[in-house]
Amino acid sequence: MSKLGILPLFEQQGVKSSKQVEDYEKIIEEYSKEFRKLVLPKGDTIFGFWMQTLADLDLLDLELGGLTDSYTIDPIHRTVKFSGNSEKLRKRVAHLEKVNGQTTLYTDFVDAYGDTNAYAFHNLYPYKGKFYPRVVRTLINAFGLTENSLILDPFNGSGTTTHEASLMGIQSVGIDITPMGVMITKLKNELLFKKPKDFEFSNDDLIAILNDIERKQWSHEDETIQNLMLVIYFDTIDAFARTSRYKSRGKTGLFIEKFNYVKQCYEKLMVIKEMHGLEFVKANILEDDALRLRDIEEFKEKFDAIITSPPYYFSIDYVGKDKLAYEYLGLDMKKIESKYLGMKNSLPKKKIGGLPAKVIQYYEDLKTSIEGMYNVLKPGGKLAIIVGDSTVSGKKIPTTVMTKRFCEEAGFTFKKLIFNPLLGARNRAIRGESIIICEK
Ligand SMILES: C[S@@+](CC[C@H](N)C(=O)[O-])C[C@H]1O[C@@H](n2cnc3c(N)ncnc32)[C@H](O)[C@@H]1O
Structure with a gap:
């Protein structure tokens, strides 16, 4: 007999009987009720x-x-x-x-x-430097935005801002320079409006699809499903290249598993949508350069709020992360990288004011993009920029305070800064991020 008092309890409840699962579930249900009573406020x-x-x-x-x-x-x-x-x-x-x-x-x-944070399709693809959807939702609430508002994220990445806005029934525009970011964001957008039958694929179907993708012969009449399979494939091969952890499942097993994960995300979302009577809206996703914001005439004073996070350029290799995907798609990574904030010109390797020239270039571009944000916000419009301070060659780069200064120089009124520590962040150069809130 075990020394643990809990085991006889399970035995009494019939754990060893043929009704094992049912009884176990009952015990856990009771347990959860009592546990909740004790721990919930x-x-x-x-x-x-x-x-x-x-x-x-x-x-x-x-x-x-x-x-x-x-x-x-x-x-x-x-x-x-x-x-x-x-x-x-x-x-x-x-x-x-x-x-x-x-x-x-x-x-x-x-x-x-x-x-x-991984609800709806937020976890569709492991994009680097992704927002916490909870923070986006909070800012949308804090800014008092309604179904009639229009939100912009000019560094939309994998589309956390636009996806959260869509889930909340609010119109938004997302801009990003990377084709992968745009592809993932568009998928998140479209998957919200799919039907259950769109996800009906047997394991044999999925194996055949994987083979077609590997032979570069995959196509599907529905562009969303075509791209979904590709994105799942990119995620699969990336996971394989990074770690041997998935070897036992095999590429096929992992591909099927990842597809089923997306399907479950869809099914769960539909249940919650029904339960809460949610109305989703589609975001407008553009592959473009945030530095052009000043020049897009139709965007002038059009937006109620901007929620964004410029690239933490010096810490995160955004394009490199998707190397395998870009190779597959036949896209030139160098060309994409050259359009990045702070990467436009080939620079001399000298230092300016003690900072590497590339940091100065990055700040110049950041300033230009903030001026553009000022241009496209309505008077009274709200801005939240989320930034972190990174370290380049052992030196801390003062991005947070510089960003605040650029906002004020562009004409914004600074309202508040919230420092959000990233507990357990893998990248130790970034200890946390700051949410800088301003108003036009
Ligand atoms: C910190 S990430 C944003 C991540 C995003 N918040 C998310 O949740 O996925 C910064 C993004 O800025 C994009 N970016 C860099 N330079 C850009 C430019 N000139 N114009 C538009 N986007 C740019 C990068 O591709 C990257 O996706």
């Missing part, structure tokens, strides 16, 4: 367990400001009191577990996907 409107840092408290404060008429936060008991539209709060808020005793949409996302 007491109250009707309570913090989500994912609120872990003081920055999260700041973010909650920010979004309640945009979503309620008045509110008070009790950080010790992890509860909130508010007045205003509770249904809107429940559907929008990113930091609360429950509103007036009912689980929020965000809690349903976290529960369904088992993750606070």
Whole structure:
């Protein structure tokens, strides 16, 4: 007999009987109920367990400001009191577990996907330097944006801003210079409007598709499905090139697994969409240069808000990450890289004011892009730029403060900075990121 008191309990419940699974599930259900009673804050409107840092408290404060008429936060008991539209709060808020005793949409996302950020299609592809969707949602709330607003992300990458806006039923425009970023973002956009039958592929179908892709003979009448399979393939071969961990599953096994993951993401999303009566909208995705913002006449004073993060150029090799994909697509990586912020001109290797010339070039481009952002925002429009300070050759590069300065020089009024520590970040050069909030 085991020394652990819990085992006899399981035995009494019939763990060894033929009804093992059913009984086990009952035990865990009971357990979860009791566990929740013990760990959840007491109250009707309570913090989500994912609120872990003081920055999260700041973010909650920010979004309640945009979503309620008045509110008070009790950080010790992890509860909130508010007045205003509770249904809107429940559907929008990113930091609360429950509103007036009912689980929020965000809690349903976290529960369904088992993750606070990988819900809907946010985790479709492991793009480097990706936003936390929760932060985007918070900023949309904080800025008081509605279904009639228009959001821009001029460094949209894999489209976290535009995807989150689409999930919230808000129109947006996303610009990025990289074909891979644009391809992934467009996919996230289109997958929201697919039908269950679009995902009907047997394992044999998938094996045949994988073979076709490898022989460069893959095509499908539906462009979204065609690109989805390609993106899953790129993710598969990249995972294989990086680690031997997946060898046992084989390329085919991993390809099928990744496809099924996307299919499940779709199915879960449709359940939540129905449950909360969500209306998705499509974003407008452009492969273009953020430095052109000043020149696009039709964009002048068109946007209500910009939520963006320029490339952390000195820490992250955005294009290199997708080397295999670019090779497959026959795209010239050098040409793509040359359009990157700070990479336009071939520069002398000298230093200017103690900083490498390439850092100066990067700052010049960053400044130009911020001037462009000023140009396209409506008067009173809101700007959130998320930046981190990286280290080049052992020297810290003062990007956060420079960015704030460029915003002010462009004409913005600086409102607030929230420093969000990246706990457990792999890249130790970036300890955290700052959210710089400004108004035109
Ligand atoms: C920090 S990442 C943004 C990631 C994005 N927030 C996401 O969640 O996927 C910065 C992006 O800026 C893009 N970029 C770099 N130079 C650009 C330029 N001149 N115009 C537009 N986008 C550019 C890069 O391709 C990269 O995707």
